[in-house]
Amino acid sequence: MSVFYLIYTSKITLQASLHNMTLIDIYRQAAARNTQANVNSVLFFKQGNFLQYMEGSERTITQLFDKIKADKRHKNIHVIEQGQAPNRLFGHWKMHCINLDNVNDMDDVDDISPLLGYFETAQFDSASVPRLLADVENYYRSGKWQRHQHTNFDKGSYSHAKLRRLGFKHRYFLWIQLGFLLVFLLLMIYWVLQNRVHLAALNHPLSALTGFLAAAL
Template sequence: MLKTVCYISDARLSEPLENVKAIYKKAKENNLKHDITGVLIFHKGNFLQVLEGMAESVDQTYEKIRFDSRHKNIIKVINIKTEQRIFEDYSFGFTIVKSSNEFKELTEYLKWLKNADNKIANKLIIMVENFIRNVG
């Protein structure tokens, strides 16, 4: 069974971009190994991440993140079993969104997703859009 988890958190310290890139690189490697898709957004000291994949893999990944010393104030905002992935067709795959151009491309992808009229996708879209708007 597929599962989607979305969380938001604060970076424990003011992470320099190089550290964030290292986090992303390691996350991408681990997520590829475990067939996890999604998106990671980091902006102004805040993370929003969507993890999608087999329930066991997503739960294990989230638990590692939960105990990662680089995060604080972690809030799991979505934790659902689902029949399909939302970010499977995202052209960047699992990515970190760090520039205004990447925000724009993610926004375009979210607009495309809205046409699918999927309740779960729409809930995630609203959350990601609010995150982008509030930290952008």
């Protein structure tokens, strides 16, 4: 029996990225909704971008996607491809989430699909879909997804997590910049103190001259 599928990409909104429970709420709400509607789905998240594949009856997927488009937690929604497939690919995944930001080893990303390595910078197109689905299906059938701990979203603001990752990635540069800032502040303090000394030395003879002139007059 054929099944309807739809795959799309989108981007998290700034407002949603600041809330601690956004990603975990998306996972919980979609899991409950997909279970009730008999929909299978896999959702990837990386550096603010979503990539989701859904499969089920055409009517159900269409109605579900209308709700997804109205969701204010993401924007720039782009349908890559939709159509009929011979059968379901991911029968055990009602809502399987993979947070690629938590995958530190590129070998683990390649276990899923090498195409996901540039997910944050490249827009997928219909030409990429067969390769991507084949890779993810192999990952699904291998059972490796059951051992990976990055399949669920972590609790916490995406924006805060992004700042932490940027801070860790550029920590040496930031320490150097902090060192330059401290040196600059010390030089400024030294310059101010030196100028106060010069002003005090200049004010002393001027005071004496003023007193002398006052006495003479």
